[in-house]
Amino acid sequence: MSDKEKRIKIAEILEVEENEISEDDLLRDYDTWDSVAVLSVIALMDEYFDKLPHASEVAECKTIKDLIEFMNE
């Protein structure tokens, strides 16, 4: 999955359009960055990367860039 595709998936999870997000955006500024979003990230990583991170690891990501890098690890 390319970084562009990851951004599209992250935008879906945050319930915004892909062109509305920037990698420097703070996740906490999104109202939709909550338990559902964190579980959605976990489900996404399970489906596409065969990884099952702990919710607290996902919650440590501060920005969208952090989230993309976390998926790349």
Next chain:
Amino acid sequence: MRIFRGRKEDVGRAMEFIGEHWKHNHILALSRELFEWQYSRKGKYYFYLAEDDKKKICGFYGIVCYNGTDHPDIAGSMWKVIKTDNPILGMEMTLYVKKDLNFRTNFAPGLNEKARKITELRGGTPKKLNHFYRLNDMEKYEIALIRTKKIIPAKKEDIQFERISTYSEFSKNISVKMLKEKIPYKDEDYYKQRFFEHPVYQYICFRLSASDGDENSFLFMRRVRHGGSSVLRIVDFIGNDTILGKIGSQLDKLMLQYQCEYVEFYCLGIDPEILLSGGFSLRDENDKNIIPHYFEPFERKNIDIYTGNIDDARYHMFIGDSDQDRPSIL
């Protein structure tokens, strides 16, 4: 952030949080009596709070506890966190409750869209409660919208309905063993508080007995009114499920006695064939009738009620569980 179990002195703060962040004028933000009834049991409180370093409440999770064992069955109810730096505060509250109460099961009817999504993301499938009803044979319906009037003729069965008016009458006829066999296990104290000590609603309890040996079953109901009309709602049942396949004619008598348009019964875990043979109809997506469930305020529409991923077929759920069938308007 600190998560902790609420105490008596936290009730006021919890009520304020509900009023501010769940819904202005929510009944649990207005009535301390109802809040204490809902979230306490034998002097212990069953609600959890999350507060930040400045003691600001950031999360609330209310629990209905069905029994007093060390490994109880519980039902989560109101669950709300506000926006903080911790996106998983809600999840952390549920984990805290798991550790604190060491519960056996935690399922509740009335999952909202977000809770259903969480169930799915955790790999489960939310279950829909079956909505059964039996119509009274009337010419005109004010509450229900009846497009296809179907009333399955009730078999005349030798079933007795004995009105139980007090908790002591109920207690005399119930055994701990009988209650413990059920999942969830709701103990006598639960039934006492839930149906005999409700601060607002009057519940109707019947002891059901059959000549063929089905004895000591109990049906809890409530008459729900709208305008000049009313309906009967079955909110809980204890006993052998098979007796429910024989109660159609007794329900007809009750509907005449209470002048009700229908009896409704939301449930999960009871074989639908039993209820269909008892004269109930299943209100599903193919049913053209509207059998309202919301009365405070009244809404003439069908309501689907969901719960979590219950994978134990023995688990029985009713609409009196958790904080359902609760007044919304003071």
